Amino acid sequence: MISIKSQLTKNALLVFGSIFIVQALFIGILWIYIEQIAWRVDRQREATKVIRAVCATEMQSLLSMHLVYRHFINAIHHGRHQWDKLQSEKDWTELPKSMKTLEKLIGDGPAREEVRQLHGYVYGNIPAISKGLISLRDRASDLMQIEREWDGLFEHADKIVVMYEQLEQDAGESLSELSLVALGAVLVVGLGTNIAIALALYNKFFSDITRRFDKIFEDINTIGSGAPLLEVPRGSDEIDMLAMELHEIAANIQRFQSNEKVMFDHATSVVCSIDESGKIYSIGRGSADQLGFGTADLIEKQFASLPFFDSSSNIEAELNRLFSDGIDIEFDTTLRKPSGQTIDISWKGRRSDEGDTAVLVGHDVTELSSQIRKIRQRQEEFKNIVDRMPIAVVTTDESFVISSLNKATTDLFRCDPTKLLARDLGVLITGATTTGAQLKEIARIAEANPIELNVKSFANEIIPAEFSMRSYANAYSKKTYLATFRDISARLQIENVKRDFVAMISHDLRSPLTALFGTLEIMVEGANFSSTEEGSALRNANTIVANLVNLINDFLDLEKFEAGLGVLELNQISLLRLVEATIAVEHLNKASITITPAAFDPNVNVRVDQERMTFALAHFVSLVQRFASPDAKIRIWLAEEAPAASITITAEGFHLPEEVRDASLSRYALVPVISDEAVESSGLALALSRAIINAHNGKVRIEADENIESVTIELPLSSKT
Incomplete structure (x- = not known):
């Protein structure tokens, strides 16, 4: 932004300020001259109006005098003693009107004393004497007196006329002199001043400014030719600032060209310029190095003749499309360097605005092409996998x-x-x-x-x-x-076979075994055995049948839960009470179990089938008891972490063998978890327990922490009491 304090601006403001003052003085003088002319014209017009008004008053007085004489003569010759009243009143009315006009025009002028005397004649003496002539008494004296009054009126009126005729003459002469002399002087001064200002402006500013602008245009042409600007201007006005800015632009262009050359020499992309014939006329050293050639080897060489694997006709067709249609092009080529290395290059071309040259930019996409080929290979492999x-x-x-x-x-x-x-x-x-x-x-x-x-x-x-x-x-x-x-045809067939198998077990196996178990129970309780061996054999048979019945029942219950058909009687119960009820199960060693509700709200509730859940929790406690150290204390932790509560069971030395760990979380795996033979429990009890917990939307997991394993059961929370 150019500062208003620069020298050129100051000089321009000074010159134009001086011009403004001179022009203002000229206009002031011209205005005074016009005012003087207007004043003298007004004085001349005023004198003319006064003279006319005096003449009108004298004329009206003459008419009134004529009327008085006519009536007087008629009265003498014809003996008429009456005035023509209507005409008399009209004439005496017009005379005061003329007098009022005269008084208004003169006002406080130099003839105001004469006007006052006229006022006395018109409104005082003359009307009174004229009306006295009506009586025919003493007419001669009245007539003489009225003549004297009229003579006085005309005398004073003539004085006014003479006075204002002189004023009119003086104003006319002054106006004539002022018009000729002053107008000529003003015009000469104004014309001379403007000519002097124009010459000063041209000599001081325009010629110098034109010369300096010519120098700026020469500098612009020098920049366009690529030559450096040698002379650096020094100054403080706007033109010098413009010249210095031009030198700064030239320096920036040179720096840009230098940076551009460095950039092209070290560019990671190939940049070259070609003409309409397809010849390379400009290419950077860095671009030539990437192609494996020297710059001199590529200048004036046909672009399509480079050692591309692609057909040269295809490349020429792309270049023809670039120049003929004027649209940007994109094409890919594979180039063999003189060293024998091959690279993949992706080219983009754009024609210049003049239409006779174009710029081609190539990117080395060898690595990208390799990755794309790998991706396509993976896609093909994935497609083969999907197809298989x-x-x-x-x-x-x-x-x-x-x-x-x-x-x-x-x-x-x-x-x-x-x-x-x-x-x-x-x-x-x-x-x-x-x-x-x-x-x-x-x-x-x-x-x-x-x-x-x-x-x-x-x-x-x-x-x-x-x-x-x-x-x-x-x-x-x-x-x-x-x-x-x-x-799922095969699966449905298997499920049909399974349903038939389950139905067979339920009807053809469980029913007779249940009856046999009842018979053996009665026989064991009521029979007297003749020998110990007979009683032992009968009790063994009863135990075997009982275990078989329990296995069948657990198998059928497991099938129901796995099929989503298990029936649960859900009720809300405190989690702490549920665990306490589990510990109270008959086969558990209550003395060796401790509950630790760490940071646990005892009012946390779960919604479960208490009988089923007690069965499940008891078997997981039994699992820990069986694989823990002898006489180890069973520890149960309760914790709450919305939206679930967790029960963690562990003991000192608790460790599951690998085969037991896999089997305990598998379907239909037989894992005996209760070592007491007096307790009726099948090997499917653990699988059934897991199915029961899953049916409650819970989870079972076995975790290891510091060489001590634990079983964690998660159950969804219900509302707190």
């Missing part, structure tokens, strides 16, 4: 239109891929396209949990399948669905 999967996998867009599928899909639905691609997903689910609302509802349910449904193949086979869906955003950030179909 035994599960039918289908991807769809947001509108449920099938975009890809694997080989298992065509095998499951007995069709060629072309019959499914670009078709609606409903074809796989129902055999015909469904509405969008139906598919959205199916997708919503299948995203939450897999669902089982029947699908119809193109061979008109009804196939039971487990269907699930997941949504994700693809590489273009668009919603995509991944749907899977798993043929």
Whole structure:
């Protein structure tokens, strides 16, 4: 921003201020001259008006005098003694009007004394004497007196006329003299002043400014030619500032060109310029080094003739498209360096605004191309894995239109891929396209949990399948669905066999064994054995049958819970009371168990089937007792961490063997956890206990901490009491 304190601005303000003052003086003088002329014109006009008013008053007086004489003569000759009253009143009314006009014009002027005398004649003596002539008495004296009065009136009126005629003459002469002399002087002074100002401006400013601007234009041409500016101006006005800014711009351009050269010489990308014929006319040293050539080897060389693996005709076609169509181009090439190394280069080209040259920028994408090839290889491997999967996998867009599928899909639905691609997903689910609302509802349910449904193949086979869906955003950030179909025909067959097996155990095995167990119980309690061996054999048989019945019952209960058909009688109970009830179970050694409710609110409640949960907790306590050190104290910790409460059971020396650890959390594993043979418990009790806890939406985990293992059971919290 240019400062107003600069020298050029100060000089300009000084000159234009002086011009303003001179012009103001000239206008002031001209204004005074005009005012003088206007004043003299007004004096002349005023004198003329006064003379006219005096003449009008004299004329009206003459008319009044004529009227008086006429009536007087008529009265003498004809004996008439009456005035023409109407005409008399009119004439005497006009005379005062003329007098008022005269008084208004003269005001406080030099003839005010004469006007006062006229006022006395018009309003006083003359009207009174004139009316006295009516009586015909003493007419001669009245007539003489009125003549004297009129003579006095005319005398004073003539004085006024003479006075104002002189004023009119003086004003006219003064105006004539002022108009000729002053006007000429003012015009000459004004013209001379303006000419002097114009010459001063030209000599002092315009010629110097024009010369300095010519020098600036020369500097601009010098910058355009690329030559340096040698002379640095020194000054404080705006033009010198502009010249210094121009030198600063030239210095910046030189620095930029130097930096640009360094940048091009060390650029990580290949940058070169070509003409319309495809010849390279400019390339940096760094760009040439990246291509493996010297700069001199590439200048004036056809770009398409470089040792590319690609066809030169393809490259020439791209360059022709760049120059003929004027659109930016992109193409990839593989170049063999003189050293034998090959590199992948991605080129971008843009034509100049003039249209006769273009710039090509190449990026070494060898590493990127290698990564892309690896990604494509991984994609192909993943595609092969998906194609070999035994599960039918289908991807769809947001509108449920099938975009890809694997080989298992065509095998499951007995069709060629072309019959499914670009078709609606409903074809796989129902055999015909469904509405969008139906598919959205199916997708919503299948995203939450897999669902089982029947699908119809193109061979008109009804196939039971487990269907699930997941949504994700693809590489273009668009919603995509991944749907899977798993043929569950074999599983359903196994489940049917299993149901038959469970029904057989329930009806064909448990019922007779229960009856046999009851019979043996009666026999053991009521029979007298002749020998100890007979009683022992009968009791052994009773124990075996009891264990078998317990195993069957646990197996059937486990099946119910695994199938989600287990019945629970849920009631709210304090967690502390639940643990205390567990300790009170008959087969547990209560004296060796301690409860530690660390930082635990005793009013924390859980909603459980108390009998089932007591059974489950008791068996996990028994598990710890069995694999702990002999006579070790069992410690139970209670803790609350919303939304669950935890029960941790451990003891000194508690450690589960690897095979027991795996079996204790496996389905249908036989793990005897109670060593007391008097207690009836099957090997499935631990699996059943885990199933009971799972049915309560709980969790069981075995943890190791400082070489001491523990069993932790988590149960969802209910409300506090």
